[in-house]
Amino acid sequence: MTPSNERSRATDARTGLDRRSILKGIAGGAAVAGAASFPRTTFAQDAPATPGATPGATPVGTPGATPIAAASGYYPSGSDAVPDAYTQAPEPFVSYDGVPGRGGTVRAFAIGYNPPPPSRDQNPYWQELERRLGVTWEPEMVPQPNFGERSAAYFASGDLPDIFYMNPQQGAPQQWQALAQGAFLDLTDYLTGDALAQFRNLATFPQYAWDNVRFQGRIYGIPRVSGARFSSLPFYRADWVDNLGLAHPTSPDSVREMLVAFSKGDPDGNGNADTYGMGRHWFGWHVMDNKLAAYMHRVPRDWHINADGSMVFANETPEYRQEVEWQARVWAEGGFHPDAPSMTHPQAQAAFIAGQTGLHLDALATILSPANVLSKMQLNNPNARLAPYMPVGPDGLPGATWNDPGFFGFTGIPASTTDEERILELLRILDYLAAPFGSEESNFLGVGIEGIHHSVNEAGARIFNDQGRLEKSDLVAPMNGIPVYYYPEQPEIALQMQQIALQSAAIGRDNPSQTLFSPTNVEMGPQLEQLGVDRIAAIVSGRESMDSFDSAVAEWRDRGGDQIRGELQEALQQQGG
C-alpha cells in the first residue's frame, strides 16, 4: 500500500480533526477494505499538480483519496452499513402521495428525550403535523428511565396505544415477554416481499435491519433504522501525541505506551500531573473501556457461533483473556484514570472534554457533530485535536469492531387492532414518518415550518432554531427516515464522519445472537453482567491476579451462562441454523 500522502498532513483547523491520522488509519484499514464490498463509490486520487483528477474505480481507503459527489453535495457511502453524506441539501422532492390517515385519533407511545411541547393550540408544528398525517395525533412520551414501568402498566391494563415503540434493551425486558405472548401484531405479511412495496419509504430500509428486527422468526415492528452498523469508536488526543513526540498508535503495545505516556508525560504541558490515559466506558464483562481492547484483540460481540452450531460466549474465548491481560497491564503501568472503575459514561465524557483523559470511546456523532464533544473540548482548549483510532491487533492485522443491529428499537401495533383498514392506516402513517432525507416531508418533520421553526441561510441550508426544537420536542419520535450525515452549520464534517464510518464498518463484525431469544438471559442477564463487573474489575485493577480469571468464567457458566447457551442454541436450530 502506498504510504499516506504527506501533503495531506494538515490538520483541519476548523474542525480539529487530525486528517493525517485519519489517513494513517485508512492505510491500516485498507488491507481489509480491499476485500470489502463497496461497489458503487468512485474516488479520485489526490493528484499533486492537476486540479481536475480523473476519477477511477479505486477502492475505499486508498490513501489520499477524496470522495467525489454523485450529485451536487451528495456523497453516497456505497454501503448500506454507513450513512450517505450531504454537504448540501438536495432540492426537495415529494416522497408521499396524499394523506396517510383517515381522520380519527392515533395514540403513539415512545421514549421522550426532550421537554414536552407546548399545547396543541399554541403549537404550529403539531397542528401542521396533524394536517399532514390526517389524524389527531396523541403522543404519549415517557422518560427513558421509566420506559419499563410504563410499558408494564400498559401491558397490565391491556389498553395499549395504537403505535407502540419497543426497545427492550432500554430497561424494558417486559416487552420481550409481551412479544412472546402475542401482545403485538405479527406484521411479517405486511412488511415483506411485494406487500412491503406499497410502503415506498419503508421499502428502502436496509435488509439487515429487517433481518435483525425479527423476533422468533417473525417481524413485529418496523425498525427505527440508524443507518449505521458500527457502534462507538476510540478517539484520542492527537495534539497530546504530537506534544510528546510519540508515533501515532498502531498496535496494542503502542496504545498502551501512549496511554501510559498520557498519564506520566504531562502531555498538556501545564506542569501538573493531572492527565491520564483513559477513563471508563462500559459495564459487564467488558469493564473500563475495554471495547477498545476488545476491538484490538478481535473479541466477538456477546456470542460466537462455531461451524458445528455450538456457541461460545465472548468471555470464554482466548482473545478475551488477552484483552483482560492487556488491560491489567495498562492499569499496572498507570494508564487508567484512578476513578475509572467507578466512572459512569457521562463522567468519562466530561473528563475527556475537560482534558483530564486522552482517550475516550463514544459514538461518532457524539464526538464530531457540531456543539458536541469536540466543540466543547475546544471551548477551553482551542488547540485540541482528535483522531480516531482504527484498532489493530497484536499480530499487526486489523482488529474487529462490533456491528450494531442497525436500528434503535422498533415500532409495533398491538394485537388488539383487528381492523385491516386501521392496520394499513397505521403502517401508512409510519411510512410517512420514515420520509427520506431531502424530501419535502422529511424537511418538515426534521426542521418544521420555514420562518417559524427554521430559517434559510445564505448557502441555502435550513437552520433549525430553538422555537423549532421546543415545538417539535418528541412528537415524531416513533419513527424516522434513514439518517444521513448532514450538518448545515459545518458541512465538511459530514464527509469526515463518513470516511471514518467506512473504515470502521470495513472491519465490523456482527453479533450472531441478535435475533435469538433466551428467557434466562432476560432474567439473569443483569446479575451475570454485575458478576463480570465485579470480578474482571478486580483482576484488571490488580486486586486479584489473572489466576482468578478462570474461576470467574466458570462461575458465569454455573450461574446461568450454560443455560443461556442452551436456550440460544435451541433457538438457533429452530431458526434453521
Add this chain to the structure above:
Amino acid sequence: MATIREERSSTIPSLGGGSLVIPEVKRKRRDSNRPIWMEEPGPLMKIAKAIALTFVTLIMVFPMVYVVAVSFSSAKDVLAGGLILFPRNPTLESYSAILQGGVVTRALQISILLTLFGTFAQMVFTVTLAYGLSRPGVWGSKFVLYLVLGAMIFYPGMIPSFLLIKELGLLNTYPALIVPGLISAWNLIIVRNFFMNIPADLTDAAKIDGASDAQILWRIILPLSKAVLAVIALFYGVGIWNQFFNVILYINDSTMWPVQNVLRQYVLMGSNLASADQFAPNQAPPPAQSIQMAVVVLATVPILIVYPFLQRYFTKGVLTGSIKG
C-alpha cells in the same frame, strides 16, 4: 444554676528553692445532682462543638452552593472542569434557556395549582376524618381506623394502583394525582391524636351551649390546632409538589406534566445513558451542566420560599401527635 465556687490555691516547691503559690483557676464545679448535658460546657468543649458544627454545616451547604453557582455559570466555564464555588462569569443564560418557550412556566403553573387545590382537598378530608375518629363513641370509628391503618401497612404495588385508577376513569386527569393520596394514614394519626389531646372540657362546654359538631370543629378545635395543621399542610404540599412517578404512570399527555417531570426531561435531554454508543437518530447534544443545575434550583425554590414561614410550627407540630397528656 447552683455553683460552688471554691477558692483554693496550691503550693508547690520550685526549683530554685522556696515555693510557688499558684492560685486555682475559678471554675464552676459540676453539681452531681444534674446530668452533665444540663451544665454549661467548658470553653474547650465549646470550641470543639463550634468546629464540629461548622464542619457539618459546610458539608450540608456545599452541595447547594455548588448547584446555585453552576446554575449561574456559563457553559464554557463548566466544561473547563474543576470546582466552582463562585461563578467566574455570572450569567443568566441557563435560566433564560429554560424559561423561554413557556413550557416550564406552564409546568410551574400546573404544579402550583395542583399543590394548592390538592393540599386544600387533602386537608379537608384528613381533618374531618380525624375529627370523626377522635370523638369517643362514634359508631364504626374502630372499623374505619383499622381500615386506615391497614392501608398504611399494605401497599399493593404499582400495577394494581394503575388498574384501580383506570377503573375509576381517572387516567390522564389531574384528580388521578390527588385522589390516591387524599388521606395519608400517617398524617391522619397525627391529627387525630392531637384532637384527642384537646381537653374535653372545652368541647363539653361548647356542647352545653348548643354547638353542633361542625361548629365545635370549626370554632374550637381548628383554632387550637394551628401548629399541627400547618405541619400537615406542609407535608402534603411538599408531597404533591415533589410528585413524579404518579405522573409518569397516570398521565399520558405530556402537555399536562407538572414541573418535576418537565425539569427532569431537561436533565435527561440528549443523554442516552444506557447505550451511549448507539446512533440514536435526531438527538440533540446534551445541555450544559449549568442548565441542569438551573433546573434543580427552579424545582426546589418554591418550596424553599414557603418553608421559613411554616418552620416555627414545624418542631412543635411534629411532636404534638406523639405526646399524650
